[in-house]
Amino acid sequence: MGKRRYRYAPSPTGVLHVGNARTAIYNWLLARHYESTLILRIEDTDKERSTPESEKAILQDLKWLGLDWDEGPDKGGDCGPYRQSERGHLYEEYQHILLQKKRAYYCFCTPEELKQQREELLSQSLMPQYTGRCLKYSESQVKIFLNQNKPYVVRYHVLPGDPVIVHDQVRGDVKFERETIGDFVIAKSDGGATYQFACVVDDALMKVTHVVRGDDHLSNTPKQLLIFEDLGFKPPVYAHLPMVLGIDRKKLSKRHGAVSVGEYKEKGYLPHAFLNFLVLLGWSSETEDELLEKERLIKEFTEKRLSRSPSIFETGKLDWMNGQYIRKLSLEEFYQSELSFIEKEYDLKRMDIKWLKQVLAVLQTAVVKLPDICKELEIFFEDRFHLSPEVKKEFQNEDFKKVLIGLKEFLEKSETSDFEVIKKSVSEQTGAKGKNLFMPLRLAITGQKHGPELSLVVPLLGYKNLKKRIEHTMKELGL
């Protein structure tokens, strides 16, 4: 058995969507698991909608996820070019073979005629496939039309015969009667190949052995199988993945919220957390473990445990997963991941990096999504220190006031930011303890009811800031 060749073939007509990203991830995982080749092919046969920007963006998103490939437009390889727009001559070549073998024919029907035929069939409760109307033209008649420059497309002609069986790694054998297939277009009126045709020629010429793609292609597969056969190529092994749907069980779209990889990057999810989450949408580990590092995924991922039913893209678990991965990060990794998000709201240049890292260490368990850090960071910056009316109200409590005054007096005579010392002294002086001691201290020092342990926060604030904050608090309370 030779080396397998997998491929991921995106259309550069927009951003990378989560469903497509999952397909890419599965192909990548399979290729790496079987120590095989992964080809990246750009399917830009739709000249209207394909753009170089979109291709670039998709490649970027794939890389962000941590994927790589062995052959592709940016990598080269023996089976290039890897953009369908650059392979027109190949499609033409094979189109001629089909035409010559009479397995394809010219169709001169106009879009209006096609539409009419379609409606007619539909009204008769039939599958609206092409009627084969242009099959009736003799060779000489076709020549006349061609000489007249009559617009045409080339259609593949499906002959009657045995049912076409798709041997699918996730579905099993799926049978399609030939009558239900209908003659489909392989060359558009501008001469360009359609997806159906380009896909077959490329998969054959690129020696692809395994095609893993969305379920929406399952009913297209018999068509492709027919072409493979007529062209004398051996078809690849197929695996059709169930769709990823929105919460309403409809096709995932923008109205479901964020559905592109880029959006999740911006929201502050770790690439591997997002990848891990996506992998579990349609696949499970034999161990039922869910937090799986890259190495384990590659080791355990096979087509055998792919699920057959569609899954709903619901990101609740993603948040939990992201938090888990954030907590696993080393301090340095956490710092690096957070940098770009902190930068958006704070002036990094004026910060001591060593101090910032210490602060981050204290906050690591409080972050679910990377940008959460900005809010958490607030208690460490003077310009963000303020007392909300709610906090002020807390100080109507006389015991709280007493602690505040005790703290102020202590700081005036002792220059320390050791929380243990502060706590002990204030407690002794005021007699407060437990919640009645900690809460007023927390409120006076951070201005917040909640936050990390004071014993960690206070030293990071330092004596000067501490004193400033107490004075600020006293002033705001009019004491």
Add this chain to the structure above:
RNA sequence: GUCCCCAUCGUCUAGGCUGGUCUAGGACACCAGGUUUUCAUCCUGGUAACAGGGGUUCAAAUCCCCUUGGGGACGCCA
């Protein structure tokens, strides 16, 4: 409409191929309790599902059929 696919807790899923060990397991979310000065983290516990009907069988979540529901395809989109 026709063809094809799918159907286990709210969500992701295990189990189904090779019926009994499934009074259906795990995870997220949710609820309760514990830890913590508070919040977060962490720990413990709980609520919650085999779409419906028929069959096969001593026995069905597991096999078969039907119904229902959902999705996809039927494009000079991919």
